Amino acid sequence: MDATMGGVHAPTTSTELRLHNLTRLLRAVHAGGGELTRSQLTRELGLARGTATVLVSELAAAEMVLERPPADRPRGRPTHLVGPHPRGPVALAADLREDSWSITAAALGGASETLECRHHTAGLATDVLAELSGALRRRMAELDGRVVGIGISVPASVRDGRVVDAVHLGWHDVDLVSLLRLDGHPLVRLGNDATLAALAEARRGALRGVGLGLHLHVSLGVGGALVVGGRPLTGARGMAGEFGHLPLAGDPGQACACGSRGCWDLDVGANALIRHLGQDIPVDRRLDHAERLIALAADGDPASGRAVEIIARAFGRGIGALVNAHDPEAVTLSGLGARLYEAAPQTVTAGCEEALMAFRRQSPAVITASHLGAAAPRIGTAEMVFDAFLTAEGLRTWRTHRITSA
Known part of the structure; x- marks a missing residue:
């Protein structure tokens, strides 16, 4: 998008060029978390120092950015961080x-x-x-x-x-x-x-800078996205990433609420965990209840522990299948997926390795629980x-x- 004005055409007038550079600068401030100095932004964007000074001043006047000294001011010429304005967007x-x-x-x-x-x-x-x-x-x-x-x-x-x-x-x-x-x-x-959640991982998490990554978000079931060059692939109609509805369940004949059969959702997620324990919990209470079950498993409760192991193994096997299909550099997990991996990392990894093609086991993709958690x-x-x-x-x-x- 940086090469065009909002993706429409390259700047052809001085006004358009200024707006183009202002936009590039704002995008860089946003991507850098408001922790880049004016000098760093100038170098990153290939701007002349005087041009960068004028652009930052214009954005500050519009209450979009504000310069502030860093907490650990370096020796020599003072430099300021360019961050969000307190009355900004x-x-x-x-x-x-x-x-x-x-x-x-x-x-x-x-x-x-x-x-x-x-x-x-x-x-x-x-x-x-x-x-x-x-x-x-x-x-x-x-x-x-x-x-x-x-x-x-x-x-x-x-x-x-x-x-x-x-x-x-x-x-x-x-x-x-x-x-x-x-x-x-x-x-x-x-x-x-x-x-x-995958977009968040690409911008603010472990998939930042990764050329091709796989992100999986688990709640009641499983979803996610393949992330290429920092962007989740959304498909021809915007509905890609329904990984939970791949036929990866242990019982291929079991009906799924989506209308298909044998969906991975049937074996992974809050619904599956609760079902393994034979419990009947209303939909609007299942996520919280699943969190409690994982905590009980960590505290040594035998029934919860067995259910978590079963879900974690199925989760790992599905991850392995997706790695076979997409060959990602890294796999990140958020939501209940991160909690499952933190509770039973060896089981998830073992399930993944079982499903991997033999040659992939020599250098498998790294699986990481997202530090963004439920906020993803x-x-x-x-x-x-x-x-x-x-x-x-x-x-x-x-x-x-x-x-x-x-």
């Missing part, structure tokens, strides 16, 4: 789960704060989304014009702002963006939770919003708004 990230939703505010550079969390009982989409919409509107009002976009993460297959299939919520073909009724805010984006989908959601905002058009709109409201 904010992305709102709503993480809608099967049992709850949360709203997080993320600033340029990636720093974020969770503003609100609410439990919900899975039911009609209109009821759940009405409550979420009200909360988003309140948060936008509190942030007083700083919100540049809203992102929604959902545990569902999504396409063109619609939930195509949310198996565990019981939602099918739901126009989620329209139901939120956030009219007047042009930048609203919807994404699959596992794909957004909402971090990825904020990144999705900033990807859409940090363009020449987004910058032009922000600067116009700042001039108008001054």
Whole structure:
């Protein structure tokens, strides 16, 4: 995207060139977590020192960035970090789960704060989304014009702002963006939770700088994405990464709620763990309950321990199959997947090695539990919003708004 103005055409006028460089600078500030100095940004972007000074000054005047001295100021010529302005742009990230939703505010550079969390009982989409919409509107009002976009993460297959299939919520073909009724805010984006977790891992986690990686996010079932050059592959229709619905289950004839049979979801995730123990837990309580079961297993509870071992082995075997198919450099795990790996690393690894082709066992892909944890989908959601905002058009709109409201 850096080679074009918002992906449309290369800059041809001095005004377009300035906007192009301002956008490049902002993207670099964001990617660097607000921890790069003006000198580092100048070198990274290949700018003249005077040009960089003018650009940073212009962004500071628009209340997008703020220069500050580093905590450990080096000797010699003083240098300043270029980070987010305290009144700068904010992305709102709503993480809608099967049992709850949360709203997080993320600033340029990636720093974020969770503003609100609410439990919900899975039911009609209109009821759940009405409550979420009200909360988003309140948060936008509190942030007083700083919100540049809203992102929604959902545990569902999504396409063109619609939930195509949310198996565990019981939602099918739901126009989620329209139901939120956030009219007047042009930048609203919807994404699959596992794909957004993969985006977070590529930008802020262990897949940063990895040419080809595999990310798996486990909640009630399994999803994820293949990450190539820092971007999750979303497929021709935006619905790739439904790894949980590959026919990898131990019982190929068992029916899955998605309409297929023998899905990997049947053997991995909160649903499978609870089912192995013969328990009947409502959908809106299963994730929390699965976390408790893994904790019980770690404390030595025999029944929970056996169930975790069974799930971990099935998880590992599926990872091995995906490594055979995609040949990733690294595999990262978030959500319940990270918890399973931390609880039974040897079992997951053994299951993976069983499924690997013989030649791959000599140098298997490294499996890593994400340090982003449960926050991965909402971090990825904020990144999705900033990807859409940090363009020449987004910058032009922000600067116009700042001039108008001054």
